Amino acid sequence: MSRLVVVSNRVARPESLNSGAQGGLAVGVLAAMAEAGGLWFGWNGRIENRPTTEVREEKRQNIDFVTIGLRQNEYNNFYLGYANSVIWPLFHQRPDLMSYRHNNRMGYLGVNRKFVNQLLPYLKPDDTIWIHDYQLIPMAKMLRESGVKSPIGFFLHTPFPSYDLLRALPDYKEMLDELLHYDLAGFHTKIDEHNFHESIRYGLGGAVPRSGLVDCKGHKVQTGVFPIGIETDEMAELMRRGKTSKEYQQLKEELGERKLFIGVDRLDYSKGIFRRIQSYEQLLKNHSEMHRKVVYMQVAPTSRGDVKAYSELAQRIDQAAGHVNGTYADFDWTPLRYINRGFRRRTILALYNLSHVGFVTPLRDGMNLVAKEYVAAQDPDDPGVLVLSETAGAAAELTDAVIVNPYDTETVAKKLAEAVQMPLDERIDRWQKMMTVLRRNNIHAWQRNFRAALKPQIHPPID
Incomplete structure (x- = not known):
């Protein structure tokens, strides 16, 4: 069984492992790693204005926790500016609350690139990579550009908007293209999956047969519905x-x-x-x-x-x-x-x-x-x-x-x-x-079903 590498905007505190304090995503991720071990990578939640990025490593049981900080300008542009003032309102049907700025978009891409650069030294050829949520959509494309050939899955914890709404985003075609670099894109509901399919059809001219295997621009991307559960x-x-x-x-x-x-x-x-x-x-x-x-x-x-x-x-x-x-x-x-x-x-x-x-x-x-x-x-x-x-x-x-x-x-x-x-x-x-x-449909079934569906698909060579 390959090692699971999970990437999310925030990472659970290692000391919460046995406290029962964690919930939602943390429970599912920890359960997924329990069998074969794994690595959880992301932001540590701290604003650190250091000249170089400090990487923190901590091991608990068979799980490696690797986290980095963000500088104030990275936090402002990536987190406040683009993720939470553009994508979040758009994906929750409030395009009127979007505050789009080009520098925020560049900051969003910059932090995703920072995540990729800091993660790369930890990756192994046979890893399976699971990336979470709207903050990190571009990561798969950047990983492919860096030569990573491992299976990469993406799970969206928010709704995915209809095509008409998505078009309010100036960069919506770029976002759709970024999502094509995943092998599996998972959603909570059939409506969200349908909205993604329609956006691929009308936005990029792709084909989506009944199997849910998106065929677009030389990419094959499997999609699926995986409603997240709780530890019932x-x-x-x-x-x-x-x-x-x-x-x-x-x-x-x-x-x-x-x-x-x-x-x-x-x-x-x-x-x-x-x-x-x-x-x-x-x-x-x-x-x-x-x-x-x-x-x-x-x-x-x-x-x-x-x-x-x-x-x-x-x-x-x-x-x-x-x-x-x-x-x-x-x-x-x-x-x-x-x-x-x-x-x-x-x-x-x-x-x-x-x-x-x-x-x-x-x-x-x-x-x-x-x-x-x-x-x-x-x-x-x-x-x-x-x-x-x-x-x-x-x-x-x-x-x-x-x-x-x-x-x-x-x-x-x-x-x-x-x-x-x-x-x-x-x-x-x-x-x-x-x-x-x-x-x-508890949290354990959620992570098992997603991992079972995550298989390598076809992607064109990166120039």
Whole structure:
């Protein structure tokens, strides 16, 4: 079995290996490397204005962690400027929020080249390389130009936009060309894969037969749908440990008999928090009998606060939350708790278990693992109800959630009322069906299926 080399923008801390603190991508990557060992390469999260790049190496068990820092200008152009102010809004259907600058594009390519140059000395001829997410799309082409012939796979953790949206990007043809240099391109949903196929057809004139093997400009690229999962069976134990936290115990005491709605998201315009608050306000307006009987807690740690769109969003949400409480709160009831900080993962899982409704309504999301973790954290004998946006990737799998359109706030309010009053037998039936899906498509199945599909394809010689 060949060694697996994983490249991602951020790398899990080696000390978290046995702590249970890591989640999502880290769990899948570590599981993939457990059998034959591997190397995980990426940014260490630090801004280091050194004259030369310092490479940090650390080995834990049979996994090598290799990380590098970024200079301030690299961080500004690559991370803030292009990745998060161009690709992120475009891929989440907000081209109006794109802030395109040519120097940001050059900085994006420059950091990808830096990653390639620092990674090359560590590569072996029989390695299998797995590159993750929108920050590192150009890497395969650059690796091919450097003579790397190993199989290279790419997994996109965000949605992939329709061709009409993609064309808003001045460099969209270059991006599509970069993706052709992978042997396997993986997506969360069939819609994302379809959008990529259509972009190849109409943008580059390529052919995509039913097999999903893209044929374009001399390249053969296999595509596939690999919905990322969670470590389903481990969730219950983490949740039980979270019940010992002071946050859980305090909230449980303060709630009393009131029913809890919970939302947990990074503070991001793609998460739909503002419209979510509007839907909750509509619920309170339509159902006075629920006053004092429900509480909505929204946990939204600030992210990318140095991007203008995020600071403006934070102000807008603050005002909306204040309006709800100003209109409906009483001396002994705060209907909406809005918290701008994060909690330990096990505490969040315990809060999911305490809640009656999981409120997960992003405007667009690649997958949304909050939805899956909410389901996995429930009590089998008395589960809560997941209210889930149809525009989240998770909706393709969790069809027994209460599926809503996040833009239709009146209907979302109606579905919230139905969810909080749903009979126990229906809640159990829905939960059992969703758990069957989560166990079948867990994080281990995700990485195994992707690796099994990653095989060498045909690529033309690089001039």
